[in-house]
Amino acid sequence: MNILITNDDGIHADGIRQLSTALKELGNIFIIAPDTERSACGHSITLHQPLRIKKENISKNIKAWSITGTPSDCVKIAIENILPQKPDLIVSGINNDANLGTDVIYSGTVSAAVEGALYDIPSLAISIYKKSEEIIYEGALFYSCKLVEYVINNKLNTPPILNINIPSLSKEDIQGIKITELGIRKYNNEYIMRKDPMGQSYYWLSGSIIDIKNSIESDVSAVETDFISVTPLQYNLTNYELINTLKDKKLSEICIR
Template identity: 35%
Template sequence: MMKKPLILVTNDDGITAPGIRALIEVMNTIGDVVVVAPDKPQSGMGHAITVNSTLFCNPIRLDPEHPQKEYSCTGTPADCVKLAVREILHRTPDICVSGINHGSNSSINVIYSGTMSAAVEAGIEGIPAIGFSLCDYSWDADFEPIKKHVKSITEQALVHGMPKGVVLNVNFPKLPAEAIKGVKVCRQAKANWVEEFDKRTNPMGKDYYWLSGKFVNLDKGEDTDEWALANGYASLVPVQFDLTAHHCIQDLNTWDFND
């Protein structure tokens, strides 16, 4: 018999979030699951790591009916993956899955996403990794319609492997199961947040700020993640964590840095 794959599960919404509980349920049908996830929400943390304070990572039992081992970590999503690989797991996992995030991580959101940063951290370690997100920010979001797709994508990644230096960013539209047309491989849309700060004053006379804004899609292409999601598809974007702008190197070598 073939050995079951070892699957590391993490997220950024916290270990009790409904999204990660749904992801754990799916992963238990595929392999042996170990969960290392933040003890509280860490959305928008990007690739932050903890360097100025101690980290705690404690065993926790949230689901007595299922066999997975779980650990609640005081750190960021990237911390969770680092601790899992270096301290908790006895062998390299066959895959790391992060999510399912409550809310979109499409387009420019991938930069800020703790969900995707956990996947990227796994990728840096040479582990195939996928970040899953549902375009529904509600804590009571319904993950049932996307579970079969989450399972299929994970199984395909295990069968085919992942290109070196690449992780997958998968987003699902908020739709009933029968309305999801399938999975479309896409590029990241060119979009950004137009941000504002809501400035207020507290009773002590000190100013404080709430970040707000709106998401603006500047990309009219029909090969983007934003187009796919708007048209009823799950979007799958291969993400590389080598941030070198290779196309600029030749031009930059024409500069005279000694002038």
């Protein structure tokens, strides 16, 4: 089993280092990750500047490279250029904060998993949900291994994209696993204006999350009650219900011939 690990926190982040060590027993581990943090980069790829690859010394029996690009770049160049063969599984994480609800649209962690699925590779995005600044990796590492084993041992109909959020707790304090839907996350956004040393204005995004009541079936509700959330995703964004509505309302007939 060849497992590719990436992230959006950068190759030097604790989460990816600890995850790679934990998964060593399950297969051959390859780390290909951004050289610096690329959080909230979404599914962007690098087009107008070169990508540079650097071999990294992570630990024994783990081959690793850093890339001057995004998480999606890492997956693409890993498969197309670096790895000797297509990996059997892609794991993105462990991200050092949650990727819940509508936040997955912005997430580089989740986008790396989506990119893997575009290559027909089962892909997991793993993030940790913390209620304080302290991160407890014990439960996340234990259940990351269990979930990877589950995907390896269960051949699903289509290569899955699983968005996984694990509470920052010991394995004994985690209440279980829930199969969830994406919840809703909204923020009071604020762009704070500052001045640089040259007197030019620049803006820094700040803000706070808005407390929204989510469905009990949502990923947000699951992690708030100390459960692991596992949300299956798909990259087909087509709104099939609206297709039928637009057909019923004869949208295509406004074209003049």
